[in-house]
Amino acid sequence: MKTNKNVSVSAAASGKNIQNSKPTKKEWLKRMRDNYPFLVMVFPAVAVVFLFNYLPIYGVLIAFQDFMPGDKIFSDTTIWVGFDNFKRFFTDVQFWPLMKNTFLLCIYGFVIGFPLPIIISLMLNALKGKKGAKYFQTIFTAPHFISLVVLVGMLNIFFGRYGLVNNIVANLGGERFSYFLESSAFRPLYILSSNWQDFGWSAIIYIAALSNVDPQQHEAAIVDGASRFQRILYVDIPAIMPMISVMLIMSIGGLMGVGYEKALLMQSDGNLAVSELIATYVYKRGLTGVPDQAYATAIGLFNSIINVVLLIIANTTSKKFSENSLW
Numbered sequence: 001m002k003t004n005k006n007v008s009v010s011a012a013a014s015g016k017n018i019q020n021s022k023p024t025k026k027e028w029l030k031r032m033r034d035n036y037p038f039l040v041m042v043f044p045a046v047a048v049v050f051l052f053n054y055l056p057i058y059g060v061l062i063a064f065q066d067f068m069p070g071d072k073i074f075s076d077t078t079i080w081v082g083f084d085n086f087k088r089f090f091t092d093v094q095f096w097p098l099m100k101n102t103f104l105l106c107i108y109g110f111v112i113g114f115p116l117p118i119i120i121s122l123m124l125n126a127l128k129g130k131k132g133a134k135y136f137q138t139i140f141t142a143p144h145f146i147s148l149v150v151l152v153g154m155l156n157i158f159f160g161r162y163g164l165v166n167n168i169v170a171n172l173g174g175e176r177f178s179y180f181l182e183s184s185a186f187r188p189l190y191i192l193s194s195n196w197q198d199f200g201w202s203a204i205i206y207i208a209a210l211s212n213v214d215p216q217q218h219e220a221a222i223v224d225g226a227s228r229f230q231r232i233l234y235v236d237i238p239a240i241m242p243m244i245s246v247m248l249i250m251s252i253g254g255l256m257g258v259g260y261e262k263a264l265l266m267q268s269d270g271n272l273a274v275s276e277l278i279a280t281y282v283y284k285r286g287l288t289g290v291p292d293q294a295y296a297t298a299i300g301l302f303n304s305i306i307n308v309v310l311l312i313i314a315n316t317t318s319k320k321f322s323e324n325s326l327w
Contacts, residue, residue: 063298069291085298094281102277102303105263106255109191114251116199118244121206122232137207140200152265155193156180181270190266190275205247209240245324253311256303278303 023031032039059073063086066079089095120140127133146154158164159179166176179185213236221231260279267275278299286296311326319325 060297060301062294063301065294067294067297069293081294085295086302088295089299089302094276097273098276098278098281101274102256102258102279105187105190105277106258108187109194109258110251110255112191113195113199113202114248116195117202118206118240120199121203121210121240122236124203124207125210125236126228126232137200137203140203142200143197144201146197148262148265151193151197152262155189155266159185159189178270180266180268183271183274186266186271186275190262194262206240206243209243210236213239242324245318245322246326249311249314249318249326252314253307255310256306 061073064080064082065071065073066081067073072078124133124137127136143151156163160166161176161178161181163179165179170176177185179189217235218231221235226234256278258277258279260277260283263275263277263280264283267280282296282300282303285291285299286293315325315327
């Protein structure tokens with residue numbers, strides 16, 4: 001027995017050494033040749049990510065320059081100003097209103113939007129008729145493919161001053177309410193319409209995770225007398241908890257990354273006090289009027305740094321209190 005144990009340990013050690021040994025050039029070329037179909041498939045995705053995510057990072061240098069459209073990023077005439085553009089933003093009267101509007105819109109959207117796909121996926125998975133669940137999933141997912149321009153047009157048709165909702169209210173003897181002109185209506189319209197558009201699409205990943213739950217766990221729970229709610233609580237939710245943790249980290253990491261398109265489409269003089277976000281401000285300062293691209297780049301870089309910090313905090317916290325993390 002002792003000899004067998006030593007042999008096993010030696011075999012394991014040798015296997016470990018073989019595993020850790022670096023492949024030779026010949027072996028590496030053979031692997032590339034054997035897997036070239038997969039490499040060809042991956043190449044377009046890698047190229048797109050490189051072109052649109054990594055290559056533009058070079059332009060971040062503009063944030064530290066006195067840059068005007070047409071200037072070269074690197075030349076003898078380049079004027080480096082250090083952190084002056086950042087200091088200018090921090091002392092801008094718009095700084096705190098922009099931070100407040102962006103944070104409130106994102107945090108409200110997160111509180112409502114993050115648990116919604118989880119609840120929907122658990123409800124769809126609990127349906128006895130799988131055919132009906134597929135129908136509902138299709139209905140819930142369809143709004144994701146509506147463009148933002150069409151979506152805002154739909155909102156105007158329903159909630160405009162002479163839209164469907166106001167026409168019904170007026171026929172019932174009430175007063176018309178300008179949803180697009182009142183500051184109090186901007187955030188509810190923005191958040192609820194965004195969640196309506198995306199909750200079905202976001203639920204797909206949880207539905208996929210629930211499909212991997214072992215049916216024997218549910219059968220054992222039924223034998224023990226567990227109700228459907230108890231099975232969701234003690235079987236389904238623990239099964240998708242790692243996925244929930246990862247999605248939570250990613251959501252927190254992109255918390256301040258709200259886009260400018262929808263907010264800009266819904267923006268009006270009446271709701272400007274709450275609809276002016278960091279993203280819309282960057283768009284206006286960098287591309288409209290007299291472009292100040294260096295200043296706009298500095299603001300965008302500052303916003304990205306906030307997202308990176310939030311991502312690190314969320315990942316560190318998740319790693320400390322659970323076994324799930326991105327790295």
